[in-house]
Amino acid sequence: MSDITLGIIGSGQLGSLLCQAAKKLKVKTIVISDDEQGPAQNYADGFIFSKYDNKDKIKEFVSKVDIVTYEFENIPIEILKQINKEKKVLPKPDINQVVQNRKLEKTFVNDLGIKTTDWAFIKSAGDVKKNEKLLPGILKTNTLGYDGHGQFVLNSVADIKKDWRFTADYILEKKVDLKKEISVVIARFSNGETYIYEPIENVHKDQILKHSKIPADISSKMFKEAQSNTKLIAEKLGYIGVMCVEYFIDQNDNLLINEIAPRVHNSGHLTINAFSVSQFSAHIIAVCDLKMKPMKKISDAEMTNILGNEIGKFKNKSFKDNEFFFDYKKKEIKDKRKMGHLTILKS
């Protein structure tokens, strides 16, 4: 047993898969979550149910761990900074502050000379009118979005409903005529070394990831550009851990950054079976500063997310040797909720 205890904020499937990877690396895990039923408690060595602003519970959590990481980015930044004063939080809270805020994130990316969708910061209906050139577009809440939550399609200025009060900050993004979506998962270790997984091709349905596959059907130029942009971002951020960059490819073969996830990512689930070291293990190795392992691809692969009721038909199914079914063991089935995934190795 290594004598490290890793604290993980969040208890969903990403937290569960991080705990399972940690166990194999002999790292103990304590999960804190505001979801009493969070499935990661099935795999963690300790579980604290708490709101993220409960000072006493956070104190208890901090006292039990050596290092802290998180499975999702929408954690109040003050909490991460407060924890970081006592125990190291990785990825660094400063990084989280940038990438959980679409305006700061896009500004950071554009300042590196990397293209995003065309966008504008929006505080009112008047701001949308001023940016009519971005329509048809998507209005997204500036913070706290996930799986398409907080997104509204605007085809014309007339789509702004009279009762919309613009209580939050938004950004308006031009709708991209998508040829493809890809993502690049990168692990960056404390010695500055990186491993960049090959680009993953993703298909979304109703703004939720449905399928991911490697190899992505893209040119070698696009492959290299996506990897080098991702590396540049990780290096500029001084990132330690696993990070994912989501990209759009438009009909004119422009590679645009959609968003950066400062964490392990759904599209990277296929790395569990298709690589010698998964994104989850790589993240644990990086944040706990463990000895690095040789990282290489083992197989082509395809991953399918299992949403809502679809989980029923997988539970009693038998699978071939190249098929790997993951049941997230969520207590409640909800429409479009990520309940599990299936990875099929292709070679």
Ligand code: ADP
């Ligand atoms: P989330 O934070 O919920 O993941 P994203 O901004 O990544 O939100 O959007 C989810 C999905 O919605 C994208 O992967 C893409 O399929 C679609 N989408 C989002 N923004 C645009 C856009 N500007 N043009 C075209 N499709 C978009």
Ligand code: MG
């Ligand atoms: Mg996204």
